Amino acid sequence: MNIASAALVFLAHCLLLHRCMGSEAGGVFDHGRHGVSLVRVEAPSRCGGGTPSSPPGADTPPPKPLLVAAPREAGEYPVLVFLHGYLVVNSFYSQLLQHVASHGFIVVAPQLYTISGADATEEINAAAAVIGWLAGGGLSSALPPGVRADATKVSVSGHSRGGKVAFALALGHAKLAIPLAALVAVDPVDGMGMGRQTPPPILTGRSGALRVSAPAMVIGTGLGELPRGPLLPPCAPRGVSHAAFCDEMDPASAPACHLVARDYGHTDMMDDDTPGARGMLTRAICRSGGARAPMRRFVGGATVAFLKRWVGGDGAALDGIRARPEQAPVALSVVEFLGDEAMAQIA
Template sequence: MVVSARRKVLAHNFCLLLLTMASAGDVFEHGRHGTSLFKVQEAGRCCSPPADGRANDPPKPLLIAAPCDAGEYPVVLFLHGYLCNNYFYSQLLQHVASHGFIVIGPQLYTVSGPDTTGEINSAAAVINWLADGLSSTALPPNVRPNLTAVTISGHSRGGKVAFALALGHAKTSLPLAALIAVDPVDGMAVGKQTPPPILTNKRSSLRVPAPAMVIGSGLGSEPRNALFSPCAPLGVSHAAFYDECAGAACHLVARDYGHTDMMDDVTRGAKGLATRAVCKSGEARAPMRRFVGGAMVAFLKKWVEGRPEWLDGIRERPEVAPVFLSVVEFQDEGCSS
């Protein structure tokens, strides 16, 4: 009887393990929702003002990925990298949206210098527009945004801007639900940060008022060739951002992939060609994109929807990811685990 009971417990635990692995792996695949992807032009580009007299157009052009199914969904802001186009991330945005999120990618600028202050203010203006403006955009029928709080995310310099917003460098009208930085970069090197500097070179100094996820690329700190500097230099990239997070945070690094490998398979134009020519890359973008999208979804499911099993599954079994993870570290309320 004792042996039989033990076998039942072992069998039950084994089944739970299989379910955890399956659910964790599910986030790296397209979700159950069909998605729509559409653009919304910025204020001033409309032929005529809205009938009610309100300026419902956003302050910057937007690329929006949303579920097609009726329902209310949390909102995620995704900020593009330096000199990139927001549509370079269309496949990533749709991956996240397919799991039940409205993902908004503003085009913050066309050309920009080293100072990120304008980007920070522009991103804050988009957040402040959401409450009154998002519902009036061309969202699919019966799709409603949940704006009780917003998640701010971004790639490369957009990751730095996301941290700046979370730290209060510009005033925003919506509470922060979570922060996700994808291979964030704060300048060319330690001591050569772009203004305003975010990293302080002091451990646990960034007191973000929400849980933070930092995703890194193993090849981002390596130069593509002798002509170019690394796209995510050591000391001002993902590891430094994670080390300086003071609260609940996690850090995942894809060893064999580069700084732009989460972008679309095809990125056209001069800027699109530069994403491959300047940064060292892995063999293909799809695995890295699936990983980044899945990691974002798992983090959002835990901290926005209160469903921790996906993120916990990745934490316990990193091999479910479609890439090899060289770093998997978590700190809960500031305590390393």
């Protein structure tokens, strides 16, 4: 083989590798190959409040009402627990949950409360109770025939205050029945500002202070820190939003990733239709980038890529996002990898 032929073969190999990496990264932003079942699982009605203490088991109802998205095809799948934002309902994320589930995950979204005050302690305890229920095999009756939950691989994700609760779980604010496999925080918020945090405060104001127990991804929004109007506060105030969470993560404790969607707002990963008064508020209070579908595809795809890497052991999609962030369905202002990943950042 002469030099010219060798060069052509090498170039073809590089193009094929580049195409494969690109398609792998881009594929997570589309609906996956699995059909998805979406079901509600009711919790027993209680007059007293608090978190039930019944030992978990296959016949035990969940401690909180659940919305469960699962692949329809028989098999065993890892689990993601998704925690909703402040004063909204889990069904507002049904399209996002189905996107993740279509790539081979069981997504469990508890309704942590109907009305809540500033203190998130009960939410943290309730989320821990749901994870304990999952670890005890409680989910089996809610899944399609032949579908099994791998209770040894449970990750946690949360949006807004749910992201704060997810961090609290990874920081040991509640005792968990099993270790977390991964953490994904979607535009997390820790109150109205540094010094005005909701209890228990998560952020400390010190860089590298948060030693989380699992690989962590923080997804931020470029518009979340901006107010919708002159009389409204921002939905994700600067100093207690995604950038602060990322800055305070200690990459020596676990690998970390930070992605920011430049032109989208705090609630733009929710469903296209969020009915009722609460649904109207998700559009009226927070600044928005417009159509929600691109942001929802991005959050779902980034979550899938991260879970595939740290739960499934397949880093191709996450490497593809890092190598070619322009494939994402939204413009990214930050692409940052810490820990055992190389760091890359774009402005």
